[in-house]
């Protein structure tokens with residue numbers, strides 16, 4: 001099994017890069033694990049309390065469960081990947097049975113900050129886009145797809161997103177084997193990653 005970690009700030013294009021990588025590969029050989037599925041269960045909190053959580057801090061992620069699941073996949077076992085709702089700011093209680101595949105792509109803003117996770121990755125990738133570009137993309141995406149308004153996104157950006165990016169996410173770039181510059185769509189870098197994966201699949 002080849003486990004590839006794909007990190008980068010919010011809006012840098014991680015999900016887009018992952019989708020482009022797997023588009024041309026045989027889907028039955030590749031699976032994706034999203035760090036977003038591993039936000040901690042916060043059912044004990046009210047909705048209002050959940051809106052105030054700092055979702056860009058490493059403590060918001062259940063890394064213990066993510067590490068446990070990756071180890072189980074490596075052992076050839078399927079895992080129940082939790083389903084997360086950005087509308088409720090919580091896990092839904094449902095899970096998706098995720099079987100082990102030859103190539104596992106793990107994507108998320110904070111995955112390179114965790115030493116135990118880094119140990120499990122064969123290749124670490126960091127997707128870079130400038131902060132103004134990321135904010136514009138995040139605004140458009142969260143308003144269109146995650147039910148947020150302008151004030152919510154800008155307030156979150158100023159209070160948690162930007163400081164956490166500077167404190168935790170940007171510094172984790174030093175662990176990356178490959179940095180993908182993604183201010184514009186980067187087909188060359190994606191081709192390179194696809195080639196590495198194809199070699200492993202052959």
Ligand SMILES: Nc1ncnc2c1ncn2[C@@H]1O[C@H](COP(=O)(O)OP(=O)(O)O)[C@@H](O)[C@H]1O
Nearest residue numbers: 010011012013014015016137141182183184185
């Ligand atoms: N290189 C790019 N140029 C322009 N828009 C992009 C680019 N990459 C991604 N996007 C768009 O930006 C938004 C955020 O991208 P996404 O892949 O969800 O980022 P991430 O997973 O890193 O938060 C999406 O609407 C996506 O279509």
Ligand SMILES: Nc1ccn([C@@H]2O[C@H](COP(=O)(O)O)[C@@H](O)[C@H]2O)c(=O)n1
Nearest residue numbers: 009010011036055056086089090109161
């Ligand atoms: N309930 C939540 C949980 C997380 N976020 C934000 O999602 C971002 C990470 O996801 P990406 O797909 O953008 O990598 C992160 O920056 C959190 O602020 C949220 O808004 N609400």
